[in-house]
Amino acid sequence: MNKNHLTRREFLAAASTGTIVAASGGIAAYANPGKKAGKLAILGGKPVRTKRWPSWPIWDKSAEKPIISVLRSGKWFRGSGTKVSEFEKKYAELMGAKRCLATASGTTALMVALHVLGVDAGDEVIVSPYTFIATYNVVLLAKALPVFADTDPETFQINPDKIEERITKNTRAILPVHILGLPANMDRINAIAKKHNLVVIEDACQAWLAEWRGKKIGTLGDLGCFSFQNSKHLPAGEGGAVVGNDEEIMDRCQSFHNCGRPYGSVKKTSGYPIRGSNSRMQEFQAVILMSQMKRLEKDTARRNENAHYLTSRIKDIPGILPHKLYEGVTRAAYHLYPFRYKKEHFNNIPRSKFLSALSAEGIPCSGGYGPQYKDGLIEEALNSVGYKRLYSRERLKRYRRENHYPDNDQLCKEAVWFSQTLLLGTKRDMDDIADAILKIYENRDKLA
Ligand SMILES: *Cc1c(COP(=O)(O)O)cnc(C)c1O
DSSP: OOGGGOOHHHHHHHHHTTSSOOOSTTSOOOSSGGGGSSOOGGGTOOOSOOSOOOOSOOOOGGGHHHHHHHHHHTOOBTTTOSHHHHHHHHHHHHHTOSEEEEESOHHHHHHHHHHHTTOOTTOEEEEOSSSOTHHHHHHHHTTOEEEEOOEETTTTEEOGGGTGGGOOTTEEEEEOBOGGGOOOOHHHHHHHHHHHTOEEEEEOTTOTTOEETTEETTSSSSEEEEEOOTTSSSOOSSOEEEEESOHHHHHHHHHHHBTTOOBTTBOOSSSOOSOOOBOOOBHHHHHHHHHHHHHHHHHHHHHHHHHHHHHHHHTTSTTEEEOOOOTTEEEOOOSEEEEEEOGGGGTTOOHHHHHHHHHHTTOOOBOOOOOGGGSHHHHHHHTSHHHHHHSOHHHHHHHHHHOOOHHHHHHHHHEEEEEGGGGGSOHHHHHHHHHHHHHHHHTGGGGO
């Protein structure tokens, strides 16, 4: 019988019938019991792990030829080359979307989507507070108000039960974020959007190849936005994409991202028919992306397999609450692996100390996002000349008054993250993570 694969109940049952010598106090078993012996590394003991974790990005020699060939062609911008268009076709196909627009970054992808779907000055956009700061920024740059709906602490996603109460006559869009690469509840979000006649822009900047009921994340709303920044699963230094199924909307995205030049149904009147930006992707980015695309499926499968195994290993440790996935999730992307740390079960050791102890055992980890709506950027925007001109004093007063998210505040205090690169290893690597957490749990009294 392999101890690694026992659930808590099986373990206790086996231990009580004497088939296992219960050495760990009946909580959860070590995969490598030898490693449990001794002091915590933070107190001078031997770490559970000294082996390095994978670094990122990962590439091979086959990526070099196409880059050099673009360099030597002198066709470095999409207007003179073909690589960006080629990538757009491939990415649309991968997503199961009709169209894809490649952009300079995930931030510019979101800016294009918000503009084309009509998010304008004075509008309100419902956003998850638990996200990378770019999601806040794009709403503020549109001179709209980011109206947050509190977080579901079990899934780390926007809580669908908290969205409707935030809708007003000024609400224009819902901007759900599939944060950490775990899908938000798209059935509920789309139903609310339909009922209130709102557009849905998915921030899928961490969710490549994630799925909701078998459909790719990013294709469930009106438009979906992706990032290809260096740390992302499909990296090209910088880069992004908008995907969608509506030809006319996608034509407008193409036109807007290219200085407002005519494109498809955006017809020439005289010169430039609409306003625009320059959010174009370079040819170099596109060839890197096409070579990185070759590993995405395999990496995603590996991350999922390891994440599920890690969950099975840590879920019975008291005070460790692994994230949950909604019932509609058929696949996650796992840009990060999150769980909640409940210090009550760890002799009240603060999370910061738990993180230091875990890092010392050779397991890199972080506490993730803080409550960023309390940072200066919201006030900086609200106090700007433009916002004061656009919004009444009364409206900004109400906005400030309602800007409280207790569930998210709590989550920001309890979250622990592992980066996606940890999930690229083997099952034994996951065992190291679980063993290190267990070691800290069992030595919790020595950390006080
Ligand atoms: C990375 C990211 C973005 C922005 O993408 P960039 O390519 O860095 O501009 C937006 N939203 C989320 C959730 C992200 O993780």
